[in-house]
Amino acid sequence: MNNMLSITESREKFDYISVNFVDMSMHNGPAVNEIEFNRWLLSSFSKSLLLSPVAVSELHGLKQVALGRCTLRRPIRFILTQIEVAKAIARLARRDGAIYYRHSRLSVLPILLKWLRPDLRLLATRLNGTRSADAAIEKGIKARLSGLVELADWALRKHIARTAEWVDTTTPQMAANLASVAGRKVEYVPNGVNCAQFKPIPAKLRSEFRAEHGIPQDAIIVGYAGGFPTQRGALQALEIVQHREDAYAIVIGKLTTDEELRLKHPRVLCFGKVPYNHVSQLIGQFDVGLSFDVPERVALIGNSQQKLRQYLACGVVTITASTDLPLREDPILGCDLFVGELSIIEAYDRVVRLLEPRHRRHRYEFARSNLSPSRIFGRRHEKIESREATDR
Incomplete structure (x- = not known):
């Protein structure tokens, strides 16, 4: 957590903080989507910061802090990291600042933030609205443990869906499912495509x-x-x-x-x-x-x-x-x-x-x-800010 210490000593305050526990160095589908979103956020707003497991070369020069890899396989580190992240965000976010949050299994970060900084706006993005089937493919003790983990995480996701200021997910059907559970509107925000990379070949x-x-x-x-x-x-x-x-x-x-x-x-x-x-x-x-x-x-x-x-x-x-x-x-x-x-x-x-x-x-x-990420994320941001202005 040494890299966290340097950022927590900073006196700078941030309007937008993006936090997730996705390892974006893996360059799989979820990681690439997170890179595209955070490139847009950090490039669009000077007072924005990314907190994630590892520093990403594609975001070089933009404000990011590597938390170190933390997963449920190392539960104590996972919990301690969330506590440190919550403390850092509480210190670094300006009053009424916005937290773009990407949920990770069994993360209690939103609950910690609500306790430490009730003024912050939690914007839950890409929230999964379905129960995992992991327990069904495991056997014995692993199946029971997977079942307990999924029950606890499903309760967490429902809590986030009901209490966050903004909730979106990546498909229309997922949005409908999550809305029925949360009893509120859930926005459909599709994944963008990097059209500078994916384009017709000459x-x-x-x-x-x-x-x-x-x-x-x-x-x-x-x-x-x-x-x-x-x-x-x-x-x-x-x-x-x-x-x-x-x-x-x-x-x-x-x-x-x-x-x-x-x-x-x-x-x-x-x-x-x-x-x-x-x-x-x-x-x-x-x-x-x-x-x-x-x-x-x-x-x-x-x-x-x-x-x-x-x-x-x-x-x-x-x-x-x-x-x-x-x-x-x-x-x-x-x-x-x-x-x-x-x-x-x-x-x-x-x-x-x-x-x-x-x-x-x-x-x-x-x-x-x-489908360009800048258009999709820009439209989402405008809708969030418009809703915030209306609520005021």
């Missing part, structure tokens, strides 16, 4: 990629990018390749040896797990992107919808399995086809009609206008 680079990997220039590339490939899109890509001679497939994501053998085909390229900053370059090679996460998960989990938005920003035509009504009504998901009762081959035959260069550019422009 035709010259696409041509060079195809030449390098032995893919004909007129072939159609079907792709999947993400976790659990064989459960969420890779097998559908294989089926398309097996039935359509003009199709090639790219699969991005960690595979077991058995899964690699299952996907073995001369027109299927498996890249395995790649660094996050390379993912956009490969998605940009897709003509058709697949996302077959289970409908219930897509409706609820923001990171599942994030994949669809990344496809959209890269100008890729998308096919997904969900027929959930709230998703159909969400104008910024950008899906070209919800499969429903269609077979994957029927769906593929329909969407290939949309493969025109102008459509690729239109998708990107739509994403840039509606």
Whole structure:
């Protein structure tokens, strides 16, 4: 906690303090979303500060404090860190300051802050509104412990949802679920997409990629990018390749040896797990992107919808399995086809009609206008401040 001591000795007061226990150095989906939000906050307001487990190189030059990694695996450190963070925030936040809070399992930080500084505005962002299923996949004592942890954390999240000045989450269905539990309005704020990273690949680079990997220039590339490939899109890509001679497939994501053998085909390229900053370059090679996460998960989990938005920003035509009504009504998901009762081959035959260069550019422009983090977070901030002014 040495780095905390230096910041607590500061006399500077902050209007906005962002605090979370997400390890943003991991560069997975949740970490990248937190980086995008905190880059916007720290760059937009000079009197703002980030408190998180590790300093992030992408935020170099902006005001941030590394708390050190703390998880439930080290419960004493986890509790002590929260106490120190609460004390630091109580000292550093100006009167009526705002705390952007990203909940971590069993974190009692909001309760501590309410006790130390009741004047502060707690803005709970990306709050999970569903119960975890961890206990169901454990056995014996671990299952009982997981069940107790989840019960306690669910009680905490309900308390935060009912008492925070602002609450938002990342999908319409999650917002509806949380609102019914909390008895109040919960805002839907989607994850943004970094359109400087996720964007259409120039035709010259696409041509060079195809030449390098032995893919004909007129072939159609079907792709999947993400976790659990064989459960969420890779097998559908294989089926398309097996039935359509003009199709090639790219699969991005960690595979077991058995899964690699299952996907073995001369027109299927498996890249395995790649660094996050390379993912956009490969998605940009897709003509058709697949996302077959289970409908219930897509409706609820923001990171599942994030994949669809990344496809959209890269100008890729998308096919997904969900027929959930709230998703159909969400104008910024950008899906070209919800499969429903269609077979994957029927769906593929329909969407290939949309493969025109102008459509690729239109998708990107739509994403840039509606899904850039600065626009999404800026609109949220304006709504928060407007509500605060009305309440006064």
